[in-house]
Amino acid sequence: MPQVLKDEIRTNILDAAQRDFYEKGFSGATMRSIAAKAKIPAGLIYSYYKSKDALFEAVLRPVSYDWKRVFTAGDQRHEGEGSDWLSREERDCLINLLRHRQAFLIMMDKSENTRYGNEKEKLIGQIEEHLNLHREQIEDYDPVYIHIIASNFVDGLLQIMYHYKGEEWAMKLLNKLATAYLQGIGF
Structure with a gap:
């Protein structure tokens, strides 16, 4: 009779993997x-995940x-929150990232030699692209300045995650x- 895969074991493996990927x-x-x-035999992991890559993806x-x-989900800002610059989609994304900050930090800083190895640069590039869509609103527009802003924003986000x-x-x-x-770039 085939072994029944248990949710508790799967969760235990995922938690252990996240800790190990974060540390190493x-x-x-x-x-x-x-x-x-995870306090299980190494071979048991393969009953749940085919490979280290599959476990990393999970x-x-x-x-x-x-x-x-x-x-690009929309520029609707929250009403009544003063200078809240985040759209609802951006806010929801950030809240999710904060709740899963260790996984996000793994993706951004600890995923070399995986398909996520350049995810931080992709995020910076998407922020740049988004800001460039509004370049007519930016006084004295300079693409290098936009790159610096995007890069520093992502680094700031990561620092907030590390010092949560x-x-x-x-x-x-x-x-x-x-x-x-x-505000610094003229919005």
Whole structure:
């Protein structure tokens, strides 16, 4: 009779994998070290995930976004929140990323030698593209300046993730960051 796959074991494997990928990056993590963290035999992982790549994909699934879709979903700002520069889609995305921040940090900083190895650059590029759509609103437009703004925004987002003190704190800081950058470029 085939072994019944248990949700608890799958969750345990995913949690252990996330911790190992976060500590060692994709290249440094091994199925054996993940199994040790999950307190299961290494061979059991393969009953749930075909390979380390498949396990990595499962860990990053909650934070895998089509960045272009997020930025182009609309420019509707929240009513009554003052200088809230984030659209509803951007806000929902950021809240999800904060809730899965360890997976997001793995994707951005610890995914060398995977298909996500340039995800940080893709995100920066999508922010640049989004800002460039509004270049007529930007005084003294310069594409290098836009690249610096996008790059620094992503680095700021990652710093907020690394130094996380709670969702409300993070969203307030992200809004300040967006306000500073967008006002600074003339929006």
